[in-house]
Amino acid sequence: xxxxxxxxRRSGAPLVHMGERVEPEREARVLAELFSAVYxxxxxxxxxxxxxxxxxxxxxxLGDGVLxxxxxxxxxxxxxxxxxxxxxxxxRAERPRRVVRGDATVAVLTALAEAGYGLPSGTxxxxxxxxxxxxxxxxxxxxxxxxxxxxxxxxxxxxERASLVRIAHRAHEGAPGNPADLDASLRxxxxxxxxxxxxSGTGRTMAFALAGAGLRLLxxxxxxxxxxxxxxxxxxxxxxxxxxxxxxSLRDVDDLSGALTVLHDPALRLRARHVVxxxxxxxxxxxxxxxxAAGDIGALLNSSHLSxxxxxxxxxxxxxxxxxTAARRGARGGRMSGPLGLALSVVPEGRAAPIAxxxxxxxxxxxxxxxxxxxxxxxGGAGRVG
Numbered sequence: 001x002x003x004x005x006x007x008x009r010r011s012g013a014p015l016v017h018m019g020e021r022v023e024p025e026r027e028a029r030v031l032a033e034l035f036s037a038v039y040x041x042x043x044x045x046x047x048x049x050x051x052x053x054x055x056x057x058x059x060x061x062l063g064d065g066v067l068x069x070x071x072x073x074x075x076x077x078x079x080x081x082x083x084x085x086x087x088x089x090x091x092r093a094e095r096p097r098r099v100v101r102g103d104a105t106v107a108v109l110t111a112l113a114e115a116g117y118g119l120p121s122g123t124x125x126x127x128x129x130x131x132x133x134x135x136x137x138x139x140x141x142x143x144x145x146x147x148x149x150x151x152x153x154x155x156x157x158x159x160e161r162a163s164l165v166r167i168a169h170r171a172h173e174g175a176p177g178n179p180a181d182l183d184a185s186l187r188x189x190x191x192x193x194x195x196x197x198x199x200s201g202t203g204r205t206m207a208f209a210l211a212g213a214g215l216r217l218l219x220x221x222x223x224x225x226x227x228x229x230x231x232x233x234x235x236x237x238x239x240x241x242x243x244x245x246x247x248x249s250l251r252d253v254d255d256l257s258g259a260l261t262v263l264h265d266p267a268l269r270l271r272a273r274h275v276v277x278x279x280x281x282x283x284x285x286x287x288x289x290x291x292x293a294a295g296d297i298g299a300l301l302n303s304s305h306l307s308x309x310x311x312x313x314x315x316x317x318x319x320x321x322x323x324x325t326a327a328r329r330g331a332r333g334g335r336m337s338g339p340l341g342l343a344l345s346v347v348p349e350g351r352a353a354p355i356a357x358x359x360x361x362x363x364x365x366x367x368x369x370x371x372x373x374x375x376x377x378x379x380g381g382a383g384r385v386g
Contacts, residue, residue, distance in 0.1 A: 024048050027077050027130065028386025031093060035079040035128045038096045043079035043128070044151050046386035049142035050075035050379050051135030052184035053219055053344050054337045055193060055208075056297075056304050057282045058251075058275075059180055063235065064199035065251050065275065066282050067180055070208060070378040071188035072219065076132040076139035077385070080147040083124035093130040102127065104137055104171070108144045111171040112152070115163070119152055134221050134374065135185075136177025136340055141168055142185040142382045150384065161186060166201060178338040190380040195286060199249070206289055211377045213295040216352050218326065218334075218345045219374035220359055222318035225341040234312060238275060241268040250275035274311035278304060298333025298346055305335035319343045321362050322371065329358040 028046040035043045050071040058065025083089075088109065090102035105127055113119050125148070132139040145168050168182040183196045183203055193208040210216060242250050245259050253259045256276045263269045285300045305323050309315040315336045322343035323334040334345030347355050356373040363371055 024077075024385045028079075031077055031079045031128060031130060032386055034093055034096055035081070035126075038091060038128060039081065039126045041081060041126075043081045043126075045147065045384055046077060046079045047143045047147040047150075047383070048075050048077045048385045049132075049139045049146065049185045049382035050188070051132045051139050052181035052188070053217070053342060054178070054180065055344065056285050056301060056335065057278060058198055059178060059338045064249050065279060067183075067196045067198060068193050068282060068285065069180065069184040069188075069196065070193045070217070071184050071381050072134075072217075072374060073376050073379040074133050074374065075135075075185070075382075076143045077130045078140070078143040078147050079128040079386075080144070080151065081126045082151050083126055084120075084122050085124045086122045087124040088127075089125070090127045090129065093128060096128065104140050104175070105144050105148075107171040107173075107175070108141060108148055108167075111167045112145075112148060114170065115167050117149070117153055123152070125151075133372070134219070134340070134342065135181055137175045138172065138177050138179065138181035139185055139382075141171050141175070142182055145171065146186075146382055146384070162201070169201075177340060181338065184381070186382050188378065188381040191378055193289070193378060195282075199251075206286065207292075208289060208378050209292065209294050210346070214349050215295060215332065215346050216349050217374075217376050217378070218331070218347045218352050218355060219337070219376070220322040220326075220343040220345070220356075221372040221374070222316065222322055222341045222343060222363075223369045223371065224316045224318035226314055226316060226339050230314065231339055234271065234314060237268060237271045241265075241272045244268070245272070251279055270311040270313070274307045277307060277311075281307075295332065298331070301333035301335045301344070301346065302327065308336050314339075316341065317366075318363070318368055318371075321366065322359050325359045325362045326355050329355045331355055 031046050052069050052071050055068045057067035088102045165186050169179055172179045184194045188194050189205050192205040194203050194205050196203040238250050250272050253276050260269050281300050281304050285297050288296050319336045326334050326345040330351045331345040331347045337344040352375045
């Protein structure tokens with residue numbers, strides 16, 4: 001079944017391919033009308049935040065490396081109005097008559113208050129959300145944050161976006177998914193990627209001219225996310241390796257070969273190898289983008305995935321199959337993207353559909369649940385749409 005976002009859901013045919021058809025303005029009108037019908041008053045506005053995908057870098061357990069990511073055309077939309085009764089009421093557009101748990105909204109309100117936004121006593125809100133089709137809770141947190149910040153503090157100056165990112169990370173603590181997606185969701189620009197230093201929280205965008213090179217991003221949602229405790233275990237191993245090497249983090253290792261002679265545990269050697277070489281791959285890929293050679297990044301993506309699979313040990317059979325099948329059918333390269341079971345491949349524009357068909361056939365042969373495909377170029381970041 002194809003919905004407003006142009007998504008064919010998992011209950012449909014095995015191939016669940018989607019194109020680039022996204023209509024934020026229409027979505028905003030529909031959501032505003034539905035809000036008025038449900039709550040009996042118009043919303044203060046409608047805000048939208050995109051899902052994000054990691055392209056290369058530290059999107060896993062280390063949490064203080066460098067990450068290159070992009071925003072995607074699909075995201076979460078939020079219609080919101082303030083209230084003075086202290087009640088937080090959240091409904092979903094899919095079932096608007098039913099009040100649902102508002103954990104994300106409460107977390108954002110708490111984070112804003114802790115950041116000194118001075119919310120009035122008895123602050124309440126009425127919220128209607130349409131969740132993102134991928135990306136976990138991060139797009140929803142980003143959209144709710146922008147809405148609440150504007151409603152209670154006025155339109156956001158561009159210089160304040162970095163502080164909102166920090167608040168978003170505070171609100172995301174303990175939530176499932178990848179908090180690094182918040183940076184891309186809030187900071188990205190159309191046709192550009194975001195390079196984030198996760199240690200300092202700083203970031204800058206750079207041209208990611210896939211369309212000009214006749215290329216697309218094919219994102220495969222395999223439905224096979226890794227358990228959070230596995231990533232936590234990798235973080236412990238990375239910290240243990242750093243302690244043995246007497247550095248603050250594995251990203252601070254300058255001499256990999258020397259470090260490997262110090263580490264005797266085979267698992268720790270593999271973790272160190274991944275972190276250090278991934279940093280080099282990020283630098284190499286950024287160099288290609290700066291040189292306008294986006295079409296040449298495929299080998300780096302492939303190398304990154306092999307390292308995630310073999311050295312860090314965090315991939316899944318479904319993600320491996322998506323990446324490998326896409327490569328055999330003409331993708332320039334690909335890798336695992338974040339902890340939620342996504343695979344990202346760079347594909348020629350005219351090959352997206354047949355590559356998706358091949359991946360879907362591979363999943364069917366394994367009797368796995370049908371994957372969902374997202375075919376796009378880098379999109380813009382979060383903002384008000386209505």
